[in-house]
Amino acid sequence: MMFLALRLSILDSAQFPITAIREIKILKKLHHQNVIQLKEIVTSPGPDRDEQGKQIDGNKYKGSIYMVFEYMDHDLTGLADKPGMRFTIPQIKCYMKQLLTGLHYCHINQVLHRDIKGSNLLIDNEGNLKLADFGLARSFSSDHNANLTNRVITLWYRPPELLLGSTKYGPAVDMWSVGCIFAELLNGKPILPGKNEPDQLTKIFELCGTPDELIWPGVTKMPWYNNLKPPRQLKRHVKDAFKHFDFHALDLLERMLTLDPSKRISANEALDSEYFWTDPLPCDPKSLPKYEASHEYQTKKRRQQQRQADDAAAKRQKTHHPQPPHARLPPIQQSGHQIRPAQPTNNPHPPMASGSNHHYGKPRGPGGPNRYPPGGNQGGGGYPNRGGQGGGYGSGPYPPQQGRGPPPYPGGGPRGGGSSGGYGGAPNFPQAGPYGPGGGPGRGPNYPPQAGSRNQQQQYGNWQ
Numbered sequence: 001m002m003f004l005a006l007r008l009s010i011l012d013s014a015q016f017p018i019t020a021i022r023e024i025k026i027l028k029k030l031h032h033q034n035v036i037q038l039k040e041i042v043t044s045p046g047p048d049r050d051e052q053g054k055q056i057d058g059n060k061y062k063g064s065i066y067m068v069f070e071y072m073d074h075d076l077t078g079l080a081d082k083p084g085m086r087f088t089i090p091q092i093k094c095y096m097k098q099l100l101t102g103l104h105y106c107h108i109n110q111v112l113h114r115d116i117k118g119s120n121l122l123i124d125n126e127g128n129l130k131l132a133d134f135g136l137a138r139s140f141s142s143d144h145n146a147n148l149t150n151r152v153i154t155l156w157y158r159p160p161e162l163l164l165g166s167t168k169y170g171p172a173v174d175m176w177s178v179g180c181i182f183a184e185l186l187n188g189k190p191i192l193p194g195k196n197e198p199d200q201l202t203k204i205f206e207l208c209g210t211p212d213e214l215i216w217p218g219v220t221k222m223p224w225y226n227n228l229k230p231p232r233q234l235k236r237h238v239k240d241a242f243k244h245f246d247f248h249a250l251d252l253l254e255r256m257l258t259l260d261p262s263k264r265i266s267a268n269e270a271l272d273s274e275y276f277w278t279d280p281l282p283c284d285p286k287s288l289p290k291y292e293a294s295h296e297y298q299t300k301k302r303r304q305q306q307r308q309a310d311d312a313a314a315k316r317q318k319t320h321h322p323q324p325p326h327a328r329l330p331p332i333q334q335s336g337h338q339i340r341p342a343q344p345t346n347n348p349h350p351p352m353a354s355g356s357n358h359h360y361g362k363p364r365g366p367g368g369p370n371r372y373p374p375g376g377n378q379g380g381g382g383y384p385n386r387g388g389q390g391g392g393y394g395s396g397p398y399p400p401q402q403g404r405g406p407p408p409y410p411g412g413g414p415r416g417g418g419s420s421g422g423y424g425g426a427p428n429f430p431q432a433g434p435y436g437p438g439g440g441p442g443r444g445p446n447y448p449p450q451a452g453s454r455n456q457q458q459q460y461g462n463w464q
Helices: 018-029 076-080 089-108 172-187 197-208 247-256 267-271 296-317
Strands: 003-008 038-043 065-070 121-123 129-131
Touching (some): 018 065, 076 172, 089 121, 089 129, 089 267, 172 247, 172 267, 247 267
Antiparallel strands (some): 003 065
16 A cells, blocks of 8 residues: 655744644544545654754754655546546546545534645545545534634635635535535536635625625625625526536535525535436446546646747747647536546446445445444534525534435435435534634645655644
């Protein structure tokens, strides 16, 4: 098995950064197949110093601390940006289902990720997707009364409540990011590529409409509402903008991109949506092709090299005829079509619906596999349940017997019953208490083992 060691750069040798401590504590308590696994923490001996305490040798790696993770072959952005890459609908459903399953596990353990984006969703060549980079993650209280920083989540995936200055928020912020990822997979490109925070908010309002007290109670009292509200009233047109999407996909996207966070769909509810229960069904991850390793930083480097080559060729020819930039292809709409990867290393068969030998094809209730550590919270934890009228993130635990059985795979019983079993309520996840306050800027992609540093030696000491 391959591992990836990410170096923590510590500016003050006398103090270990609280942000790193928080990340390690969170990763140590999360154990799930859709969450990246922290294998161990490795330290190297400190540098040799003279009598005045100055470092004698110039080895900057002495005294370093490394976080060792399992190695993943791809991140979602790097994979989607491969020239010629075209995901199928079953493949997108497979990735989205794994993302929501891992996120639901985090939320039931009262952990916010706060930086969900394509480069932080890692995929191996077995088709498994895992949430990674918990550097901005932190625990939250069920009442959402703690003051948290709003300077989190990469701009294109940041929800409107943070852009309007809210410091009291919960799992709904992650679900907005998931909605942006979902639309990006179906649309073939990012849907809200803002240049700065005001521009990002403008793009959100142009797509989702201008919020008012009727649509989003309390929005006019948010800290930055008066400064950032649009000069004119804008109507919501998510359905018009993405009318080429499948009906159930569009319905799920509408509920993810709900402006009012209290009415935004939860991860658990999203897993129960019709999108994952209608044909074509999510494919078995193991049926996906094996691709050559691809990460976001590699695709950026490839684009830069292509631009440099185009510029050089144009100078030689005295005329400039740049090649059009590579654009992602929309997904294949028919489930029976073959995936067309960019020179995959192994592409034996098109994706197949998962059968009874796969964990998605087994009941989540007592009859299903125990995917989580024993001793979990029998009541489903403190994860807030959605309220009325389609709900949102409210208060109180999950009610018993919430959810349905597995999708109607071939040979299985009817949904919610029959021989295939069904959900016996929300999964029983382990739970832990909150940590201290904090936050800070995001970090970049997953580097291969030889990189030897965390995002080119991320400076933890600059965090707020």
